[in-house]
Amino acid sequence: MHKLIAEPPDTKMLLLGNEAIARGAIEAGVAIATTYPGTPSSEISLNLFQISQESDLYFEYSTNEKVALEVAAAAANSGLRSICVMKHVGMNVAADALLTLAYIGVKGGLVIVTADDPYMFSSQNEQDNRFYAKLSGLPMLEPSSIQEAKDMVPFAFDLSEKLQLPVILRTTTRINHSTAIVVLGKILTLKTKDDFIKDPFNYVTVPAVSRILHARLLKILEQAENISATSDYNFITGGGIFGIVCNGISYNYVFDAVNDLNIKDKVKILRIGFSHPMPQTLIKDFLKGCEKVLVVEEGEPYMEEAIKAFAQEEGLTIEIKGKSRDLFSRLYEFNPAQVRQIIAGYFVITYTPAQALNLSQMPEVPQRPPTLCAGCSHRATFYAVKKAAEGMETIYPTDIGCYTLGFLPPLSMGDFLICMGSSIGSSGGFSKATNKKILSFIGDSTFFHSGIPGLINAVFNKHNATLVILDNGTTAMTGHQPHPGVNMKKLNLDGYEPVSIENIVRAVGVSHVTVIRPYRIKKSIDAIKEALNVDGVSVVISQEICTLYAKGLKKGHGRPFYINEKCKNHRECINELACPAFLIEDGRVKIDATICTGCTVCAQICPEHAISPLKK
Amino acid sequence: MDTTRLIIVAVGGQGNLLASRVIGEAALNSGIPVRMSEIHGMAQRGGVVESAIIFGDAQSTIISDNEADVLLGFEPSETLRALNKCNSDTVVITNLAPLPPFTVATGSDTYPDLDGLLDFIRTRTARLIALDATALAIEAGNILSVNMVLLGALFQTNAIPIPSQRVKEAIAKVTRKAFLESNLKAFDLGFTAASSIG
Ligand code: SF4
Ligand code: SF4
Numbered sequence: 083m084h085k086l087i088a089e090p091p092d093t094k095m096l097l098l099g100n101e102a103i104a105r106g107a108i109e110a111g112v113a114i115a116t117t118y119p120g121t122p123s124s125e126i127s128l129n130l131f132q133i134s135q136e137s138d139l140y141f142e143y144s145t146n147e148k149v150a151l152e153v154a155a156a157a158a159n160s161g162l163r164s165i166c167v168m169k170h171v172g173m174n175v176a177a178d179a180l181l182t183l184a185y186i187g188v189k190g191g192l193v194i195v196t197a198d199d200p201y202m203f204s205s206q207n208e209q210d211n212r213f214y215a216k217l218s219g220l221p222m223l224e225p226s227s228i229q230e231a232k233d234m235v236p237f238a239f240d241l242s243e244k245l246q247l248p249v250i251l252r253t254t255t256r257i258n259h260s261t262a263i264v265v266l267g268k269i270l271t272l273k274t275k276d277d278f279i280k281d282p283f284n285y286v287t288v289p290a291v292s293r294i295l296h297a298r299l300l301k302i303l304e305q306a307e308n309i310s311a312t313s314d315y316n317f318i319t320g321g322g323i324f325g326i327v328c329n330g331i332s333y334n335y336v337f338d339a340v341n342d343l344n345i346k347d348k349v350k351i352l353r354i355g356f357s358h359p360m361p362q363t364l365i366k367d368f369l370k371g372c373e374k375v376l377v378v379e380e381g382e383p384y385m386e387e388a389i390k391a392f393a394q395e396e397g398l399t400i401e402i403k404g405k406s407r408d409l410f411s412r413l414y415e416f417n418p419a420q421v422r423q424i425i426a427g428y429f430v431i432t433y434t435p436a437q438a439l440n441l442s443q444m445p446e447v448p449q450r451p452p453t454l455c456a457g458c459s460h461r462a463t464f465y466a467v468k469k470a471a472e473g474m475e476t477i478y479p480t481d482i483g484c485y486t487l488g489f490l491p492p493l494s495m496g497d498f499l500i501c502m503g504s505s506i507g508s509s510g511g512f513s514k515a516t517n518k519k520i521l522s523f524i525g526d527s528t529f530f531h532s533g534i535p536g537l538i539n540a541v542f543n544k545h546n547a548t549l550v551i552l553d554n555g556t557t558a559m560t561g562h563q564p565h566p567g568v569n570m571k572k573l574n575l576d577g578y579e580p581v582s583i584e585n586i587v588r589a590v591g592v593s594h595v596t597v598i599r600p601y602r603i604k605k606s607i608d609a610i611k612e613a614l615n616v617d618g619v620s621v622v623i624s625q626e627i628c629t630l631y632a633k634g635l636k637k638g639h640g641r642p643f644y645i646n647e648k649c650k651n652h653r654e655c656i657n658e659l660a661c662p663a664f665l666i667e668d669g670r671v672k673i674d675a676t677i678c679t680g681c682t683v684c685a686q687i688c689p690e691h692a693i694s695p696l697k698k
Numbered sequence: 699m700d701t702t703r704l705i706i707v708a709v710g711g712q713g714n715l716l717a718s719r720v721i722g723e724a725a726l727n728s729g730i731p732v733r734m735s736e737i738h739g740m741a742q743r744g745g746v747v748e749s750a751i752i753f754g755d756a757q758s759t760i761i762s763d764n765e766a767d768v769l770l771g772f773e774p775s776e777t778l779r780a781l782n783k784c785n786s787d788t789v790v791i792t793n794l795a796p797l798p799p800f801t802v803a804t805g806s807d808t809y810p811d812l813d814g815l816l817d818f819i820r821t822r823t824a825r826l827i828a829l830d831a832t833a834l835a836i837e838a839g840n841i842l843s844v845n846m847v848l849l850g851a852l853f854q855t856n857a858i859p860i861p862s863q864r865v866k867e868a869i870a871k872v873t874r875k876a877f878l879e880s881n882l883k884a885f886d887l888g889f890t891a892a893s894s895i896g
Contacts, residue, residue, distance in 0.1 A: 439822045
């Protein structure tokens with residue numbers, strides 16, 4: 083049995099934040115779960131996916147976040163408790179659905195989890211999704227601990243049903259990827275099928291309907307504000323003339339700082355866990371007892387702006403500060419020492435910070451950037467593209483996945499990237515704006531997520547570009563989740579038919595489509611050359627399973643290779659491929675047989691035929 | 699309860715997340731409050747993996763610069779890189795077996811001199827325990843048990859407020875049965891090695 087459903091209530095378990103959120107959904111009796119994988123949210127869905135295989139829970143990896151939200155929205159409006167999980171940038175994709183769904187509302191509870199990523203540990207930006215709550219008008223909750231991350235989910239479902247609105251649960255990486263001891267609660271068993279009651283004048287958002295629904299939303303928000311003002315998730319601790327308002331992970335740093343600085347009797351803390359609508363009356367009362375207030379929040383001054391507006395309404399002239407050059411930054415994540423130091427400075431408390439070591443003479447430590455795995459099929463494709471395009475002036479728009487790493491030298495395949503699917507869309511712009519050859523890269527999962535509209539656009543508007551679809555049979559970067567092109571039998575799941583990328587590409591009218599096996603280097607180079615000579619849109623589908631995924635599926639690799647005596651030591655292999663299985667030992671090139679997957683690529687490109695398979 | 703802050707640094711694939719899990723379970727079973735966090739920047743693709751484990755009443759799950767009480771490094775150059783987390787009272791435990799990054803392996807970058815690296819750490823921190831955990835893991839019968847060797851060394855120092863018996867129970871709980879014997883042996887080898895050093 084899955085560990086998140088095996089233990090009885092009141093058991094203490096060590097849980098990752100994302101496991102706690104998944105458990106919270108199970109405790110709430112969730113019936114439908116949808117997602118598109120994205121770090122730092124991925125383990126929430128991974129656990130729900132696993133649980134769905136041994137329970138009545140319906141789970142799906144949807145093609146993108148907008149579709150995921152639409153599926154969940156319909157289920158919730160058919161009376162079922164539904165959860166929709168995404169990373170912060172996924173919310174941008176889902177936003178079109180989100181903002182009008184807020185008008186319609188829900189019948190069964192709907193919780194939308196957005197996992198923000200301050201510091202961008204694994205994201206292209208660090209947008210603050212609390213503004214989506216403000217923009218859409220939906221209630222929002224923010225946990226500070228792993229226990230709260232679990233507890234807030236059933237609370238969010240109850241709130242959602244009470245207000246008949248979706249509720250946003252907003253986390254940051256340090257909640258998702260922190261682990262702590264959690265006390266489990268009871269698991270509700272709820273219905274997994276219900277009915278949709280037709281009510282087009284409340285569900286079909288033509289202007290006349292939406293005008294009424296928007297008014298409804300604002301009315302519910304007043305009710306939500308009252309709940310927020312008295313919610314246990316907005317609480318005050320300590321007492322004194324100094325005030326600190328904080329949320330999420332920052333609360334922990336504030337809590338520790340106040341203890342470390344020994345100022346519990348001087349400072350009262352207002353922790354905001356129900357952060358949209360902001361608890362207006364509570365905040366106004368809090369401000370009245372303070373001489374000076376510090377707002378501690380990562381990201382944008384979301385609370386600070388609201389609090390300053392409340393103070394203005396009350397005619398309060400106390401100092402309220404948060405984001406400023408000498409206090410908190412809008413950049414990156416916070417840490418305990420930084421928060422302690424800023425609190426001490428702002429409230430003029432003396433303390434001695436831990437002394438830094440003198441590291442001025444420290445020997446230089448070489449960087450350790452992530453690289454494509456040894457034997458990664460992307461490396462083979464990039465190499466083939468590079469050779470095929472030799473002598474041409476090219477621009478390489480790329481996309482989001484492991485293959486983004488191809489932008490690093492020596493492959494240097496990647497010139498432009500803004501978001502999921504942007505490879506194809508931007509290719510069109512470059513092809514119209516420049517005279518260069520445009521060659522872009524997109525992964526299989528990303529192609530399904532948001533590549534298809536761009537491809538249709540390119541065909542119809544007669545762009546001139548070659549698109550290489552890197553089809554490695556999985557969503558590799560986020561931990562090998564399936565996508566619509568995947569053969570689910572490999573995951574022991576029956577009844578799914580994979581959607582063929584090739585058929586889609588042909589169906590939208592791409593005239594030149596070739597499928598290559600990237601480990602066959604020469605053939606691949608020839609096929610790419612041919613595609614590059616086509617006028618208009620050409621597509622090359624490079625098919626080879628992700629080698630790390632293959633390892634997980636226990637598919638054997640080929641025999642490892644070694645460098646034989648013919649090696650002239652000019653190191654073309656290292657300089658062009660940079661496969662991490664290579665090393666230099668005593669001035670000679672070697673292959674680490676424990677890392678080499680036997681992909682054969684280096685052997686094919688070595689002009690001296692100096693790389694051969696090890697004998698068994 | 700006093701707060702103890704432990705940083706673990708490793709290269710992707712060295713099993714430090716499992717080691718953290720063992721420590722967490724051991725703390726849970728000993729009734730010691732514990733919080734941890736991890737950052738694994740594309741760990742499986744050879745990047746650095748860092749875990750922070752905090753015992754005691756503090757609520758934070760991360761450790762600021764200069765504030766680690768203990769640093770456990772699975773790879774010597776990564777131990778050195780993490781020295782900004784330490785202060786002069788920090789206890790440092792490191793594996794001696796280098797895993798050079800690709801740029802070093804192919805000669806475009808250089809790996810720091812091992813003796814110089816150790817001296818540098820030793821002269822700046824309270825205590826340095828350096829052992830070849832990789833060799834001991836092989837001796838224990840499984841090269842993948844480097845993490846268990848290092849756990850043995852860590853708990854020998856008494857720097858973490860958990861008895862080693864609890865840690866062994868946690869190893870039995872969270873690691874695969876097939877490797878239990880070699881894992882426990884690895885733990886003991888690390889423990890013994892640490893008691894004969896420093
Ligand atoms: S996980 Fe797969 S796709 Fe990603 S770098 Fe490794 S082999 Fe390549
Ligand atoms: S065959 Fe060559 S390129 Fe492929 S994994 Fe082995 S060393 Fe790397």
